[in-house]
Amino acid sequence: MTLDRDLMQTIIKRYPRSRSAIMPLLHYVQSVSGYVTNDGIETISELLEIETAEVSAVATFYTQYKRKPVGEYHVGVCTNTLCAVMGGDAIFAALKDHLGVENDGVTADGKVSLEHIECNAACDYAPVVMANWEFYDNQTVESAKALVDGARAGNPPAPTRGPNRLVTYKEASAVLAGLDDGLAREGVQAGEATLLGLKLSKEGK
Amino acid sequence: MSKLTPVLSAHWDQPDSFTIEAYTRNGGYTASKKALAMDPDAVIQMVKDSGLRGRGGAGFPTGMKWGFIPQGDDKDHYLVVNADESEPGTCKDTPLLMANPHVLIEGCIIACHAIRAKHAFIYIRGEVTHVVRRVNAAIADAYKAGHLGNGIELTLHIGAGAYICGEETALLDSLEGFRGQPRLRPPFPAIAGLYARPTVVNNVESISAVPAIINNGAEWYQSMGTEKSKGATLYSLSGHVNNPGQFEAPLGITLREILELAGGIRNGHKLKFWTPGGSSTPLFTDEHLDTPLDYEGVAAAGSMLGTKALQIFDETTCVVRAVLRWTEFYKHESCGKCTPCREGTWWLVQILRDLENGTGTEADLEKLLDLCDNIMGRSFCALGDGATSPITSSIKYFRDEYIAHVTNGACPFDPVKSTLFAGAVN
Ligand SMILES: Cc1cc2nc3c(=O)[nH]c(=O)nc-3n(C[C@H](O)[C@H](O)[C@H](O)COP(=O)(O)O)c2cc1C
């Protein structure tokens, strides 16, 4: 697939100053290529009229921009302290073993990549696993293995708090470029932990 | 009477709570209508009178921050909402935006009117695909309904994984298309913020609190909370408890009270240590169960209210392991701009690794404290200071446990016992 320069121009127009569009443009490049390609960097530099070195400097600063292809399903296991202690370390170790990859590795079939991630703002659902940055809450070693097995077979389970199906890495990257995929109304409004205080207050507690 | 006061969370249990239909049905977009008919200064005064303080960590009075924006200066003004939510333990803005993005949009409209801004930005972290969908769809619906676009523009900016971009000046650099590194202050954002224009940066929860203040009045808001910490707020309980989750309560509630509501520490275990406001706030222990969780109460007990991220750890947890992991996080997230933090966090990790695996020495503890001394207050931004909090506080309360690693030559804990799947002992 090739980069759609007209679409890239509409992203640039969101901002009072064009350079601000660099981050959504990098997400957009990932939505087309699955990672940040040299071609993507050159195109962004042309459109924003800045040096390629400046685009690269930004791309390498942020961990979500990948300089080599990740899997169709990019799986992140939260191993920040709280999730790690609650089981994240065990899940990450089990997935490395199960998939035969190290941190940042991709399975030979290109289906699944694995990394350990930092706190993903879902600690009340620990241990947390993200796939293409969708929430898989309250994970166990078994449920995480089922997630990656499903992903490799082409039918991953749906996220806990997310749309009815798990989108691909490229599809998710398009959402992160600010493009609408029409799935916002799918999925729950909140999980159980989110609603706990409200429920208790309604019970007069 | 319930100790909880759901305001922001009041309608989260409606399955369509995130839609514009639900928000309007529940009385949404009446506050912005009311505020737009008010004099902007009167809106600022009302927020000042309410006593609302920033919910992003530092607790700065929101109305006062708005009042710093110069008026009649013929410059563009900007509102930037900080939705980067990456402080370990913090998990309130993300569920808020998933369940009700419109309350933030309405808050943005009111804040823009007050500070005479025509353009607002929401900077959201990039690792939350579905929340991005929800906020983006809500903005589109608010434009269609005419709430946005008639003098106030709102742009969603999506981050790409960098904790430092939650620091407000790094966030502004990131939003301008640069690497997210903190700026020298002064000038403060109120004078030279986004594109060097007067800018207010506020947390999601701070701005989302505003519509209810406009509708119910400053006095109503004042009636909740404590003397200097007014209102209600989201407390996020996680970790070794029977029922983790979000609890919206008046400022000043205690952990003991929240734990009672949450069914206590997981069965058969007891509280060991906890963070009152994320990993950058010094640890508390069971001595602090009755500390009022407001800005003053937590500070008086030697920590900070921060983001009200209550991460709970029971006696199965090795404090050295926990602190090492947080320290690895700070090292990874250090932006590299200043030496004390960039070099210091690297050394902290080396020493803590030795201590955790049993190859450290007692002298290493002094080295750690010495390093912390050189980072704290000498770093360019608060990330460096925050990195020292878990270390100094854990040594203060659990020095013996560090020493046990040294004398044992290994970690005396079994990590399996801490996991959720190891289960509660019934
Ligand atoms: C390293 C670091 C990370 C931060 N992360 C966040 C964040 O994710 N969200 C946030 O609102 N504030 C964060 N802050 C605080 C902001 O700098 C700023 O104080 C806050 O957004 C102001 O909003 P408030 O007054 O409404 O609290 C962070 C600060 C530091 C030093």
Ligand code: SF4
């Ligand atoms: S304290 Fe750390 S994060 Fe902050 S400016 Fe210095 S190196 Fe960067």
Ligand code: FES
């Ligand atoms: S520590 Fe894993 S989501 Fe917060």
